Amino acid sequence: MYGRGEKAMFSNKEIFKETFLEKLEMLCGKSFKESTVRDQYHTLGHMVREFISATWIATNEHNRSTHAKQVYYLSIEFLLGRMLGNNLLNLGIREICEEGLLDLGISLQEVEESESDAGLGNGGLGRLAACFLDSLASLNLPGHGYGIRYKHGLFDQKIVEGYQVELPEQWLRHGNVWELRRHDQAIEVGFWGEVETIHLNGRLDFRTVSEEKITAVPYDIPVVGYKTDTINTLRLWNAEPSPYPTDKNVMEYKRETEAVSELLYPDDTHDEGKILRLKQQYFLVSASLQNIIQQHRAHHGHVKDLHKKVAIHINDTHPVLAIPELMRILLDKEKMSWEEAWHITIETISYTNHTTLSEALEKWPVRIFKPLLPRIYMIVEEINERFCKQLWKRYPGEWDRIKQMAIIADDLVKMAHLAIVGSHSINGVAKIHTNILKEREMNHFYKFYPSKFNNKTNGITHRRWLLKANPQLASLLNEAIGDKWVQSPAKLTELLSYREDAVFQHQIAQVKKARKDILAKHIYEQTGINVDTNSIFDVQVKRLHAYKRQLLNVLHIMYLYNRLKEDSSFTIYPHTFIFGAKASPGYYYAKKIIKLINSLADKVNHDKQTNDRLKVIFLENYRVSLAEDIFPAADVSEQISTASKEASGTGNMKFMMNGAVTVGTLDGANIEIKEEVGNEHIFIFGLTSEEVLNYHHNGGYRSMDYYHHDARVHRVVDQLVNGYYPVAQDEFEPIYDSLTVQNDEYFVLKDLASYIDVHERVNNMYQDTHTWLRMSITNIAQSGHFTSDRTILQYAHDIWKIKHSEMIR
Missing domain, CATH: 3.40.50.2000 (Glycogen Phosphorylase B;)
Structure with a gap:
């Protein structure tokens, strides 16, 4: 239905340019020479919306007429993230727009980036x-x-x-x-x-x-x-x-x-x-x-x-x-x-x-619910009453069970x-x-x-998270296995026949390097810090929450830094640890973790003795458009939640689809990623969900045992409160207390030794280029299972x- 009558504006480059210039003057009330990038974005967006309007109406009419x-x-x-680039991609008109705008001296990338x-x-x-x-x-x-x-x-x-x-x-x-x-x-x-x-x-x-x-x-x-x-x-x-x-x-x-x-x-x-x-x-x-x-x-x-x-x-x-x-x-x-x-x-x-x-x-x-929504509360009360009667018939006399299952109990809905x-x-x-x-x-x-x-x-949409976010990789996949994977992502498994191919591995490595260069440029522009794009880009980006255990990541980096400072025989392949996360405004503890990450970054990044091997970056204002630069650049995907706490995760799938290798607990969809790629293409560590749930229900975990009996643990935990960081003495006391006095609810200290060990494997494996690239290609090949198309x-x-x-x- 696209491209008929007045909608021929995207039929070829010359018509597009002519239409674009006319629309810009009409919409913005200024000449092309006076226009800003935002004017140009506004104009192109309106053209796209006009282009699709007939089809949008037709979709609704079709659904009505067929009684679907x-x-x-x-x-x-x-x-949603930014929508312009995604719409141009889905409509198949990106190339015409890019070429036409370039003729006018406009960068489509800059236009896209002007969108909030x-x-x-x-x-x-x-x-x-x-x-x-x-x-x-x-x-x-x-x-x-x-x-x-x-x-x-x-x-x-x-x-x-x-x-x-x-x-x-x-x-x-x-x-x-x-x-x-x-x-x-x-x-x-x-x-x-x-x-x-x-x-x-x-x-x-x-x-x-x-x-x-x-x-x-x-x-x-x-x-x-x-x-x-x-x-x-x-x-x-x-x-x-x-x-x-x-x-x-x-x-x-x-x-x-x-x-x-x-x-x-x-x-x-x-x-x-x-x-x-x-x-x-x-x-x-x-x-x-x-x-x-x-x-x-x-x-x-x-x-x-x-x-x-x-x-x-x-x-x-x-x-x-x-x-x-x-x-x-x-x-x-x-x-x-x-x-x-x-x-x-x-x-x-x-x-x-x-x-x-x-x-x-x-x-x-109930004291809030009932007066605000009086009729709704009456209905909920009736639903609860009828449900509890059903429960009573099934479980007569089992008051505790009925109370546990009731919709309204203890003055709560x-x-x-x-x-x-x-x-x-x-x-x-x-x-x-x-x-x-x-x-x-x-x-x-x-x-x-x-x-x-x-x-x-x-699942995740491979159209945004691979085709749009990583066009370099998408182009390479098309060359290797054709483009049918775009419509049928399960066909990505055809890449498995290329995972031992030295030429293809080299091409994958080149794509990854190009994407790391793009992210490194962004890091420098935001932080002023130069990062080594030959280093391992080890990334944890997600909402800041205690159960997601950004703290475990931080304590491991502190351990590495201590070793590098004090043990001249200790060496690691250069690492760049990258974080991105927002903490809810009222989540005091999570905001302390952000301060800790940035305090560690200040210490590590300015230490000339170690900063050629270790950098820590916190990218502010993590969002979809920033994620589109981060996922393609990652070598290592940190999925380290306390087992049983992360329902699924979708970041793990985005990293996987872009060739990063997962370091993770047996939690959420990590388990299914492991099933798809095999044990040798993922790094698993830590407690299982059964072990965590057993501790929760039966007790037996004492974080102080790990604090007292593992020198590595003792050292990094003490550094939170012993003046190691140039901050107020009590700045990180809530974190210290959570690990010690409050018995470490999310088993950070319990899993730290296992986490250190698995990272030693990552460090060694990355230096075996052939094996690492095999792992990376395997992850891409098996990622088709985790598309939202399958889920939907x-x-x-x-x-x-x-x-x-x-x-x-």
Whole structure:
């Protein structure tokens, strides 16, 4: 459907240039000579959006006319990154644009870099959602996203004197060329108020009065599939004042309303923040569910078959209020019986669990939940009451079990429990994660609902993380095995026949060196530090959290530095250790780890005795666009979470796909990576999940035993508090205490010796160039299994029951 009539603007270079110059003057009101890079980005973005508009409309019309079942993916995060480059790639028009702009003296790369990363997410949860949208469109599956249009996203991270400083993320300050405001489809969402009971025509009805209404205005972003005619939609809701009257002061009401879509993850240390977070979650699901029902009713006339035409997926616990909200609509608006509404709700909704950490399984105090969402609380109470009656029939007299499984207990509403009871499918995101859910964390629920639980190991879109992020490697793969792997990533296994080939190995090494040069340039521009691109680039980039164990990495580097300083016979191959991570603003401990990394970097990088062999780099403001430079440059992928704590990980897959070799625990998807590449192509160390869980349940771990009996451990732990770093004496005391007084919750000291040993293997193996390159090529070859295309096809077939829906040209 592309390239017809006025849409021929990308048909050849000359027409593109002519159109570009005309559009620039029209959109920006200035001549080409006066234009800035941002003007040029704005112009090209508008051209792309105009180019795809007919197909975007046609996709929606096709889905309606064929009555195709559609999935709606609800997520509090969508970490999209920059969109221009990805859209040009997926539309197959990048080459024309690049050549045409070059003729005009414009660098397409500079134009792409002027785009802000969309500030709609934080980490793996949001990036997974973005990869899933890409795969849905690229596989011609009818699937759309619903999220919140955050004004500021998380935050921009600056490192000042080694400390994280948070600045507002201003991703929308120049507008968003990809979005289309749809005020005509705005939805009213209500909070507070009181529930009235009405006896009408022999049934009990409910309505909420004196609600405080806010308006959810949708902004639609096209999701372009790779070389397909499918363009799905990501709909983001913006919170705006409602025209309905309110008792509040108008300015106070305006501030409170706009706060709902202002910031991702507001600090919930106090009740005010808790209320805002709960508001955000209900705002997302209420606007989305009302919109879905409206669309369904408009095209089908009724909602009795909703579950046959609509699948609603909740990504983690944040959108779990979709369950009682759908019940509210079916009961109060559609006048269904409880039984009919409950059947439709369960059959429509499915849930992905992303964690085994109890603190991440949301629980809302009743004292906050009930007044803010009175009708929703009534429905949750009824769901809980009916569920507990079922439990009583199955387990009469087992009060402890029933209390443990109840949705409301101890004055808390337990969102994961609500998600399990109110959906037809609960999936984990890696084999080990799903097994832990079934056998331990959610064992009572698994025994009660065994057919609901299933596994869907995460995946990543190879189009962004290889084809776009690493064009040098993609080009080499095309030369070796052809380009069919782009459409069928499983074909990457054909590379296995090249892993012993000396010529191909040399070419792989050249690509890696070129990518390390690109990252080294970025490092120098940001930090002023020159790094050796012949050194091992050892990388750990991910959200900063204690269980992800950036601290283990730091203590190992401290050990290496001590050895290099004091033992002249000790040698290592030159290493550059690279970190990137944001700590949540209220996560005091994580921010101390960032300060520690930067204090270590200051010490190591300026030591002339050792800095030819050891460098430490912390790259501030880790984000998708920076990740696209980091993953292709990495030699070693650090995936060192405490076993059983990381549900899956997706960074491990991105590193693997770009030829990095994993150093990891037997946790999350690391286990499945090991199964794919074999023991000899991955470096595994540390406790197993069974050992960790055994310690948690039975005790027996004493961190002080390792502190007292291993001189290496003792030395680096003491250096946290003995004046080794030129900081205040108590600066790293919380870290020291966590390892000693608080008994090292994440087994850092227990695993340190094993981690040191495995890194000695890495050091030796890297110097055997042939063997290392064989390992690298094997990882690339087996990475096709970890694409989000595979994951989405499994979701589509097993959970959502949606089908391929390609339009006929």
